[in-house]
Each structure stands twice: as structure tokens, then as C-alpha cells.
Amino acid sequence: MVKHDREFEILLKEFLKTEGKHFSSREEATEVFERIYSLVDAGYEIDAPLSDFVDAIDEGDMSAVDKINALRELHEENKDAIERAIRLEEDILYSDNDEDTEQMIIADVLAEYYSKAGMNEQAAKLYELMLMANPSDFHEVIDLLTLMYVRLDRESSLMNHIDCFDYEDSEATLLLLSIFGINQEKFDETHYYMTKLKKLNECTGNIFKGGFNKVLDYIVGTPDNVKGTNKEKSFEMHFAAGVAKEYLTNKYHYELLEKFYKEDMEKKQILIVEGRKSVSKEDMKEDPVFKGMEKQLNKIIDAELYNKEIIECYTEKELKKLDGIGVGIIKKLKDNGVKFKEE
Known part of the structure; x- marks a missing residue:
């Protein structure tokens, strides 16, 4: 614990007026503040990274609702860099300011909590904001936004989304588009996306080996029994399966995806689906x-x-x-x- 002096008490009082109100008790807020306070110089200039606040909220004992509220307020107070990047059509990824990156971290953690809480609309809006600020993206945000649109059953948003990037390079997105096709009962489109998935990376087919009861072996852990698997492709396959696991562990989805993955789609049907889309x-x-x-x-x-x-x-x-x-x-x-x- 940090030694309490007069200056510390003043700073703590100020903290409790802001971030502290998101915590369940004064003791919990004090503990978080002391953790942050201990990171700064002896001059007591409170300039702790925003990521430390995010970590403190994420690791705290608050309920999920309280964490969402705390993260949401932190995001609202610290989104100027994201808004500036969007307004100026810049990519926040190339910013020299560490705080700009931290604002993206806040948004990312908040979106994840939204998703876990089933608040898919809010998560989608936040992922959309993140992509506008970081159009060069690391593929995970693109794939997670795809997942939100699939959950929301929002076809127009999903189609507009995949037009903005080379979706055929993303196993997770192809898998989710296949799942969306099943949800929409457009089985020819499901077959179309599974055909593209098969051409992109044969390793993804490992999630369909061994039958429905074995699918979790390919979602959690490393499939050591897969001979000659390229490590990078194995990671991509796990990420795709992880993003889509809520559907892959549904027997209805799994059996249809397995069927379409193993079957070849005739040229005429591929041309029809492509024509329908373009x-x-x-x-x-x-x-x-x-x-x-x-x-x-x-x-x-x-x-x-x-x-x-x-x-x-x-x-x-x-x-x-x-x-x-x-x-x-x-x-x-x-x-x-x-x-x-x-x-």
C-alpha cells in the first residue's frame, strides 16, 4: 500500500469523484487508485496510461454490468483521437501518440464486454467506429464485426461490410458467411462460401474431421494429431473456429457445413451465386x-x-x-x- 500523505489524499478524493463512482465500494476504488498511483513518479503527477484504468476495471470484482458502465464512460471521455482519425480520414494505427492507441484498447475491451453480454447492436457500432479509425485493421476486428452482423441477422450491413475488404482472404469471415447462408436458408450461397474456404486453406477442413463430437478438439488447444499442419495455418483455423464456435457446436450448422465443405459445387451454381451478388x-x-x-x-x-x-x-x-x-x-x-x- 502507498503511504498516505496530504497530497495523496487530495488526489484520492478527486479520483473518487470520477472513476471511483464506478466501483462497488470506497475500498475497491482506493485499491485501484493506489495501484495506478504506485506507477507514477514521486512528484505525484497523475499521468497513468489509460490502459491501466482499463486493466483495473477488467480485473476488478465488479459485476459485468458495472464494468460495462465504467468502460463506457471511460470510452466516452477518451475517444477524441478516434473521432479525429475518422474526421481527417487518417489511420490511428500510424499515430505517434501512445494515448491514441490506448483509446482503441478501451474501445476494443468495451466491445468485447458488449459482445459477451449479448449487446450485439452496441458491439457492432463500436467495431464499426474502430474500423473507420483503423481501416488497415488487424483482421480480428473485421471478423468480429462480421460475427455481430451474423448475430443481428442483418444482411444489408453484412454485404456492405464485406465489400470494403478482401473477405476471401479471411477464413473466419468465409466461415461466418457460410453460417449466415444457413440461417437465411440460402444453401447455394453456403456452398459457395465453403468452396472458397476450401480453396483458401485446406487446414480449415480439420474442424470437420472426426465428426461433430470432435469439433471442440479443434477449437480449444492444438490438434497435435494433424500431421504436417503448418503452424500459421493451424492458428488461422483455430481463430476461425473460435470466432464461429457458437455455431459450429450446433449440430444443425455443423452437419450442413461439413456436407458443403466436402462436396464440390458445380460451375453453373457458382456463376449464379456470383451473379446474384454482383x-x-x-x-x-x-x-x-x-x-x-x-x-x-x-x-x-x-x-x-x-x-x-x-x-x-x-x-x-x-x-x-x-x-x-x-x-x-x-x-x-x-x-x-x-x-x-x-x-
């Missing part, structure tokens, strides 16, 4: 293959015939079986240079 009606109006077909375009979109490459995956007989696609549309497609797959 092609607009305005794009199709400009496509020569649909020249003179403006009135039939809605029927063509409903049949998911987004471009020539997709259409040429069908035989003429297969096209006729699609709702809304009749002889007239097929004739115009032929006139515009489409060559159907041979019977």
Missing part, C-alpha cells in the same frame, strides 16, 4: 446479350440468368423448364449470340 438490373440493361429484352428482364432476373456465361451453362430444354422463360426469350437470346449447351 450484377444489377442496370448492368444487365447494358449487356448486349439482353438487347431488346427490357420488358422481359424481370423474368430473366427471377430465373437468375444474369449473364451470357450463366445462360450458356443450360441446354435449351433446361431453359424452357425455368419459370418465365419461354420460346420468345430463348429466340431473342439466340439472336443476341447465345450458344446453349448441347443436349
